[in-house]
Amino acid sequence: MDWTVLHDSVFSPGQARPFLGDVACGLFGIAEDYEEAFLSLDTFMVKNKEATYFLRASGNSMAPLIMPQDILVVDRSVKICPGQIVVLTLEGERLCKRLIKESVGLCLHSENPKFRPISINSESDLFIFGPVVGLVRQLR
Amino acid sequence: MSSTLALLDCDSFFCNCERLFHPELRGRPVIVLSNNDGCAISLSKEAKALGIEMAAPFFKIRELCEKKQVAVFSSNFSLYTNISTRVMNTLKKLVPRLEIYSVDEAFLDLAHIPNPTEYARQIKAIVERHVGVPVSLGLATTKGLCKAACFLAKRDRTYQGVASLMSQEAQDQALAIMPIEKIWGIGKGRGLKLRLSGIKSAKDFRDYKNDRHIQSILTKVGRQIQDELRGIVSFPLQEIYQKKKEIMSSRTFGQAVYDKKSVAESIATHAFEVSQELRQQESVCQEVYIYIHANNLYQENQSYYQSSFWRFETPTSNSFKIIDAALRCLNKIYQSGVEYRKSGVALTGLQDASEHSLGLFEASDTPRQQNLMQVMDSINFFQGPRTLLPMACGVDNKEWRMNRKFKSPRYTSDWSELPKCM
Numbered sequence: 103m104d105w106t107v108l109h110d111s112v113f114s115p116g117q118a119r120p121f122l123g124d125v126a127c128g129l130f131g132i133a134e135d136y137e138e139a140f141l142s143l144d145t146f147m148v149k150n151k152e153a154t155y156f157l158r159a160s161g162n163s164m165a166p167l168i169m170p171q172d173i174l175v176v177d178r179s180v181k182i183c184p185g186q187i188v189v190l191t192l193e194g195e196r197l198c199k200r201l202i203k204e205s206v207g208l209c210l211h212s213e214n215p216k217f218r219p220i221s222i223n224s225e226s227d228l229f230i231f232g233p234v235v236g237l238v239r240q241l242r
Numbered sequence: 243m244s245s246t247l248a249l250l251d252c253d254s255f256f257c258n259c260e261r262l263f264h265p266e267l268r269g270r271p272v273i274v275l276s277n278n279d280g281c282a283i284s285l286s287k288e289a290k291a292l293g294i295e296m297a298a299p300f301f302k303i304r305e306l307c308e309k310k311q312v313a314v315f316s317s318n319f320s321l322y323t324n325i326s327t328r329v330m331n332t333l334k335k336l337v338p339r340l341e342i343y344s345v346d347e348a349f350l351d352l353a354h355i356p357n358p359t360e361y362a363r364q365i366k367a368i369v370e371r372h373v374g375v376p377v378s379l380g381l382a383t384t385k386g387l388c389k390a391a392c393f394l395a396k397r398d399r400t401y402q403g404v405a406s407l408m409s410q411e412a413q414d415q416a417l418a419i420m421p422i423e424k425i426w427g428i429g430k431g432r433g434l435k436l437r438l439s440g441i442k443s444a445k446d447f448r449d450y451k452n453d454r455h456i457q458s459i460l461t462k463v464g465r466q467i468q469d470e471l472r473g474i475v476s477f478p479l480q481e482i483y484q485k486k487k488e489i490m491s492s493r494t495f496g497q498a499v500y501d502k503k504s505v506a507e508s509i510a511t512h513a514f515e516v517s518q519e520l521r522q523q524e525s526v527c528q529e530v531y532i533y534i535h536a537n538n539l540y541q542e543n544q545s546y547y548q549s550s551f552w553r554f555e556t557p558t559s560n561s562f563k564i565i566d567a568a569l570r571c572l573n574k575i576y577q578s579g580v581e582y583r584k585s586g587v588a589l590t591g592l593q594d595a596s597e598h599s600l601g602l603f604e605a606s607d608t609p610r611q612q613n614l615m616q617v618m619d620s621i622n623f624f625q626g627p628r629t630l631l632p633m634a635c636g637v638d639n640k641e642w643r644m645n646r647k648f649k650s651p652r653y654t655s656d657w658s659e660l661p662k663c664m
Contacts, residue, residue, distance in 0.1 A: 152328040153372035155653075158660040174663060179372045189663055194266040198663045229265035231374075 147236045153179035155232070157189055157198075163212040164198055168237060174198060175236030182233050184208075189231040192220070198234065246352040246408070247479065248362050248381045249388035250369070252329060253396065253403075255346035256284035258375045259325045260315050263653050263661050271312040275300055278494045279316055279647060316646035324654040328373045336365055341479050349385055349479055359406045366403055381406040382413075385477050386470025389426035390416055390444060417445035417471065427467045435459045448472055485523045485592070489516045492586025498537070499582040505534060506572055507636030512587035513568040514635055517561040518622070520589055521615060526557035526607075528591025530567040534575065535584035548575035555604030557593055560611050561618070564589070565634050626656075 148154045159172040164187070168174070176189050184203035189196065192210070199210035199220070210220040222228055252258065256274040261267045271288035275281065281299045282289075292310050294303055300314075307314055326345045333340055339351035350365070352358040362379040369377050380391025387407050394416050395405035407413045423433035425444050439455065441447050448471040450456060456464050466476035491512040499505055509532055520527055533549035552567035568587050607615075621630045631637075651659035 150372070152332045156660050157663045160662045161664040163664060173660065178374060191265045196661065196663045227266075229268070231265070 147175050147238065148177075149235075150177055150179045153177055153232075154235075156238075157196075159198060163214050163217045165214045167213045168198060169239065171239075173238040174234045175238065176232040177235045178232035180233050180235055182230060187234040189234060191229045191231065192222075193227050196231075201230075245383055245475070246355070246358045246381065247383065247385060247388050248350045248352050248358065248365075248379050249343075249385070249392045250329075250333065250348050250350060250365065250377055250379050251392045251396070252326075252346035253376045253378055254284055254286045255326075255375065256315075256317065256322055257286040257289075259322050260313070260318070260650055261286075262325070262374045263650070264313070267313050271310060272315070273303075273307070273312055274315045274317055275648070277317060278496065280494060283317065314648050316649040318650050318652065320652045320655045321650065325373060325375060329369055329375065329377070332369050332372055333365070336368065339479060339481055341481055349388065350379075351479055352381065358408075359404060362404045362406075363402075376403070378403045379405075381408060383408065383473050384470040384475050385479075386426050386467055387413065387473065390420055390424075390471070393420060393424055413473075414445065417448055418443055420444040422447055425467065425471070427463065432460055432464065444471060485525060485594075486519075487592055488588060488590050489519050489527075489592070490586060490588035491515045492533075492584065492588075494584045495582065502576055502578070503636075505576065505582050505585060506569055507634070508585045509534075509568050509572050509587060510565045510632065510634035510636070512585065513565040514561050514632055516587055516589050517559060517564045518619060520564075520592070521559045521595075521619060524595045525592045526559045526595050527554070527564070527589035528557045528593065529553050529589070530564055530571065531588040531590060532568050532571045532575075533586050534572070534582055536580040536582045546577075546580050548577075550575045553591075556606045557591070558607055559595060560607050560615060561632060562611075563607075565632055569634065 154175060154177045157174045157176060159168050159174055160170050162170060168187075174189060182188060182201065184201055187198060187200050189198050190210075191197070197210070199212060202209045202211050202219070204221070206221065208222040210222065212219070254272070257272040260272060260274065269288065270286075271292055271294075272286040273282045273289050273294060274284040276283045279300055281297050282294060282303065283297070285294055285296060289312055292306065292312065294306065294312070306312070322345060329346075330340075330342050330348060333348055333350065337350045337352065341349040343349055352361060355361050358381055362381055366377055366379055369375075378392055378395040380388045380393070380395050381404070382388045382391050390413075391405045391407040394407070395401045395403050398405070405416075407416055420443060421433075422428060422436050422441055422443060423430055425433075425447065428436070428447075436447060436459070439450075439459070441450055447468060450468070453465060453468075456468055460467075469476045493508070493512070495508065499508070513530070513532075529551055531549065531551040533547065536546040550571035552571050554563070554567070558564065618630050622628065651661070653659060653661050
């Protein structure tokens with residue numbers, strides 16, 4: 103930007119031009135150095151962009167932890183461990199459940215006590231999409 | 243030591259992008275149709291097994307698809323490019339050098355990696371786990387042999403998706419059973435010419451001694467492909483993105499169009515799209531070329547094809563100038579009384595925006611015009627394509643807009659279309 107033009111409009115001709123211009127430029131230089139100081143929620147929530155997908159929660163089986171309309175952040179590069187909340191497809195239906203290891207095998211738990219756990223056996227048509235590593239909710 | 247390259251190729255890419263959000267379709271036949279649901283452009287192996295061929299017109303296979311419960315999708319390019327970017331960015335973290343060859347293929351430099359085949363297996367595992375689409379890899383010393391290795395990896399299950407043609411014996415064996423048409427850059431037309439000379443397999447071609455004959459029937463490219471199969475590099479790895487030499491956009495109308503306004507809107511829309519792409523690669527164009535296809539209403543079965551072009555004195559990338567030129571071309575060739583089926587616009591004579599020539603009587607794009615284009619491009623980038631359009635493109639377009647009856651949601655590029663999860 104041409105700062106002299108700005109000065110000319112502020113200070114009438116003939117008036118001594120103060121040393122303001124250079125100071126302003128200096129400040130702008132500093133500001134540029136600190137540009138990265140803005141926090142980004144994207145980099146906070148998404149550690150591995152290539153492996154991260156967003157999904158939309160619907161239904162209240164995971165309430166009160168996950169509410170309808172919440173955005174689930176799923177990072178497929180994170181290893182799935184028992185106890186974790188995962189997105190999976192069971193018999194053609196996409197679900198969000200907590201994966202629990204029990205003596206008989208794997209079990210899918212809901213947070214909402216009104217929903218009964220679903221036990222998984224070798225014949226279940228199960229496909230795990232990935233672990234839920236974050237939750238985004240807008241309050242309106 | 244000679245180089246070690248690998249070709250990574252996504253298996254039935256578009257189909258498997260769809261399957262990522264429809265896991266119930268794994269193991270079932272899936273096809274993806276071209277723009278406007280014209281023909282099949284991606285087939286899963288199960289669909290191929292039913293006898294469906296690449297580029298088969300949809301109306302011919304529709305009944306078969308219904309009978310065999312083939313999952314049919316319209317093309318969802320925002321999804322495919324998103325998944326493609328994920329695959330390529332994952333690869334960039336795993337190898338020092340790569341060439342993105344197409345939306346679903348990349349050549350990787352595996353030189354100096356101690357056990358390249360093992361590393362290729364790891365690459366495959368990581369891409370499949372992180373991104374979620376299946377891939378195959380072929381290793382060899384040249385791109386041509388990598389293509390052959392990839393063909394082998396996909397065809398023969400025992401390789402589990404990773405095949406190496408690093409050794410001479412492996413090359414001899416693989417090329418002997420590979421039909422000539424399957425070689426990279428040969429295809430059906432050139433394959434037929436070679437078959438007439440008694441060359442049936444890739445190995446026949448590699449070992450064919452008469453170089454002059456190959457040169458005469460396949461030109462220089464044919465000789466270069468032959469060298470690649472012999473392990474001599476004709477096509478080195480190109481890391482740097484190559485700018486396109488020609489940009490075009492064309493589409494069959496959703497339904498026949500009879501009025502000039504609709505044809506003009508389609509031409510303007512194509513012109514706007516190609517000029518956007520032109521600016522994206524920081525080029526300017528010298529010529530605008532348009533064409534229109536029609537059925538003649540009065541003389542049945544007589545198709546009507548017309549084209550025209552406009553040459554700029556000074557090359558430009560300004561959408562308004564390009565649309566204006568395209569519409570002037572249309573005025574020269576438009577006829578009433580025909581039902582228009584298709585239109586297209588191409589930009590040729592592309593030059594770098596920074597170092598183009600100047601015409602004597604035509605000004606180059608002014609900074610003001612360039613700023614306007616920049617603002618339009620960034621609005622359309624951040625707010626979604628077609629947010630801001632020149633009026634010439636029309637506002638409603640239902641006359642000629644595409645048929646996309648089976649399009650899946652934009653799972654990865656629109657907040658309102660995220661996959662739902664109970």
